[in-house]
Amino acid sequence: MATRTALRRPAPRRAVAWLTGQGWKHLLLIAFGFVMLYPLVWMFTQSFTPNDAVMGRAGEGGFTLDNYLDGWSALGISFGRFMANSFLVAALSIVGNLVSCTLAAYAFARLEFRFRGPMFALMLATIMLPFHVTVVPQYIVFHQLGLIDTYVPLILPKFLAVESFFVFLMVQFIRGLPRTLDDAAALDGAGQLRTFWSVILPLCLPAIAVTAVFTFIWTWNDFFTPLLYLTSPDKYTAVIGLSTFQDATGLTNYGALFAMSVVTLLPVFAVFLIAQKALTRGIATTGLK
Amino acid sequence: MAVVTGAAGAAGPTGAAARDLAAARGRRRSRVAYLFLAPWILGVLGLTLGPMLASLYLSFTDYRLSGAPSWVGLANYQRMFTDDPRYWSSVWVTAKYVLLSVPLQLAFALAIAVFLDRGVRGLAIYRSVYYLPSLLGSSVAVAVLWRRLFSSDGLVVDVAGWVGIQMSGGWISDPERALDTLLVLNVWTFGSPMVIFLAGLRQIPDELVEAAKVDGAGAVQRFFRVVFPLLTPVVFFNLILQMIGAFQAFTPAYIVSAGTGGPADSTLFYTLYLFQSGFQAFDMGYASAMAWGLFVVIGAFTALNFAASRYWVHYGD
Secondary structure, three states: OOOOHHHHHHHHHHHHHHHHHHHHHHHHHHHHHHHHHHHHHHHHOOOOOOOOOOOOOOOOOOOOOOHHHHHHHHHOOOHHHHHHHEEEEEHHHHHHHHHHHHHHHHHHHHHHOOOOOHHHHHHHHHOOOHHHHHHHHHHHHHHOOOOOOOHHHHHHHHHHHOHHHHHHHHHHHHOOOHHHHHHHHHHHOOOHHHHHHHHHHHOOOHHHHHHHHHHHHHHHHHOOOHHHOOOOHHHHHHHHHHHHHHHHHHHOOOHHHHHHHHHHHHHHHHHHHHHHHHHHHHHHHHOOO | HHHHHHHHHHHHHOOHHHHHHHHHHHHHHHHHHHHHHHHHHHHHHHHHHHHHHHHHHHEEEEEEOHHHHHHOOOHHHHHHHOHHHHHHHHHHHHHHHHHHHHHHHHHHHHHHHHHOOOOOOOHHHHHHHHOOOOOOOOOHHHHHHHHOOOOOOHHHHHHHHOOOOOOOOOOOOOOOOOOHHHHHHHHHHHHHHHHHHHHHOOOOHHHHHHHHHHHHOOOHHHHHHHHHHHHHHHHHHHHHHHHHHHHHOHHHHHHHHOOOOOOOOOOOHHHHHHHHHHHOOOOOHHHHHHHHHHHHHHHHHHHHHHHHHHHOOOOOO
């Protein structure tokens, strides 16, 4: 592909060559990607379109920020409050998952104890378990403890390693680390806690990143649990705020509804952009989501 | 371990004492391990196994959150199977959703993955773009968007109009069509199985595909004779995962139908009906029975899949 051949060849033939080579694939893939993303693009453009403009075609009808201003305060409680609540729940969930899942994973991957086999099998089995089988009694218990309308039912399970995919992910990761590291630490007189903290954990950063990223996205998007447990509007997470918004004003004010939809998607989108590698690696190895 | 106790035995203590020592060390090790496992053990007992037993018990009772549960035997199950048309429509809706959306989604994921696999430049970019919907697919915002897309003055009806297809009204308000919107939504999120397929395809040695090419196998033959058989473990993995996920789908159906499962119960997913029974009607006994029904069905489907997998999934030697 020297420049001389390119110069000699007339442009149309080059285009044909490109098309018959890789080009047609790229054209197809780009067209398909456009179809895939169009609904999201449409929502985005609609959120900047004046509400009285004809709905439908993207980009028509002018540009306005009113939808965002209206939507932000339409429910009487600022949407910022919902966002802050979501961030709080997500942050605590990340801490909970990281603490409980790395601890359990270290034990499963490196320590010897009675019933290790059966307990490991149990851990794997809980990955498959539909949460509906446990949600009714959990609700009853939290109800009897007076914890409805608090964040405890949303966060406590994360501190107790209920999302066992992450335990499994971390076990697989730790098993891939050389045992000689542990032995060296033991020779230096390190106890298990110290080996865990100063030898294993720092090497687990990739798995920790995957766990943190997925925990963030899942708790941010989670609709069922907050719908179940949160009753007072000032405690709502962003997605509950959005669904309330749809019921309250959505049928008349699509612009504002889409604006707030974009707002709830932005953090997930930002994490996606920052952590694409961790995300695809995470699902490729464990099928997370 | 045996070597260590042997050495300790040579150094002085009798065999029995060495065994004691080893046992004590074993117990101490176990204790440390249980400390690490404490949160997980608490979670399994308190939030998984305990509630499972409780929900099994509750499924034989009438319990409305106030007062005590009263034992009713099999009445809840009887009501489910013989006396509740809405239960059966939720089963039917869920069955249609699982049986149609999962194969469609996987077919899409596999087709695109194969297309992307060998020699397309910019793979990482396409992979990310196609994966993005999977990340957002279960969110409320996308469900809201879907509701709008498929409504009578929504984009889908518009686009169909441009290409000459006249649709009477939107899909969302049409009992015949409403579920289709959710099928489309699920297929749209083919990105996550696609990424897993791509990882699986990468494991297939180039030499095998090249050898088939040399032997004169066409692209279609190469795929079905060489690539697909080697990929069956990944197909199976995706099938199990997506199936379990589809059985439990909730958010899109809830948002698209505003929590009703309408129109005419056409989007009344099993989980949605369970939610209505348990947390809107506060009929905890009935909801528990439904939860166990779901558990048994998912377990049966998974077991069936594993049994059938012997005939089509090929693990390498």
